Amino acid sequence: MNWPPASKRAAVCFSIDDVHPAPVAAEALGHVRWLQPRHPQLRVTLFTTPDWRTIDLYPTRKLISRIPVVRDRVFTVAVHPRGKFRLDRHEEFCAALRTWSSAEIALHGLHHVARGMRPALEFGERSTAECSAMLSKAMRIFADAGLPLLPGMAAPGWSAPPPLLAAACAAGFKFIVSARDLATPAAAGATANGSGMTGIPLFRPHALASGLIHLPVNFQATSSVERALSILQCGGLLSIKAHLLAESGTYRALDGLTRTYRDYLDGIFCSIEDRFGDEVWWTSMGEITQ
DSSP states (O other), X not given: OOOSOTTOSEEEEEEEEEEOOOTTHHHHHHHHHXXXXXXXXXXXXXXXXXXXXXXXXXXXXXXXXXXXXXXXXXXXXXXXXXXXXXXXXXXXXXXXXXXXXXXXXXXXXSSSOOSBSXXXXXXXXXXHHHHHHHXXXXXXXXXXXXXXXXXXXXXXXXXXXXXXXXXXHHTTOOEEEOOBOSSSXXXXXXXXXXXXXXXXXXXXXXXXXXXXXXXXXXXXXXXOHHHHHHHHHTTOEEEEEEESOSEETTEEOTTBOOHHXXXXXXXXXXHHHHHHGGGEEEOOHHXXXX
């Protein structure tokens, strides 16, 4: 793989998960709009859920969670009603995304929730046929909402089992995001050993056996500026992640898109610009895949 481009030493990309028309979405995404005039080269990939239903990432219905068999067939978390946050019912939100020239939209599940004891792993126990049907429905919602969609996705809960990979390839997808590792030190040949896929490159794109390009995540709000600079120093892809919501139900995200995280990123971007100048490729996941 030609990585990085010959004229660049390393690369930076920024992505946000769980994008949906929640009441706080405008404020959260506004932090990115604040950053972009200060760093005109910054682009963002919005991993968007077309019919967001999840409230909690871990089981909260304690009684049901104690009943074998039953707990595998029902939601063990509270969920939003089907269609409440369906994209094609929120025209103002979709219009704002359509006109955002420095943002691109990719898929992040269908509802971002599953029945059973691992509610965040939406595709975790699905067959290839079930995954294909879910992806088809998700893409139809994007089409109905008039939103352009990249041929790629971030796997909910970082879980991308073989049936999902096969279904994504069959649907024409080109890339997937599954591996997140925030601890492994930066080195050219380092591999991921955190959430999602393991044993694949952590600081560069990688061609999977399925035919998809895998793009890793290696930095978030809890990571140090030294980690960011060391990734770029070794010629890697600094892949920065945020989540739209800082809070959802009982869940508290360490990388929620808050003003504090925004200001931290502003400082990191300034440090990168000062140290590396034009040696760094400020790119996006869609552009990398192309």
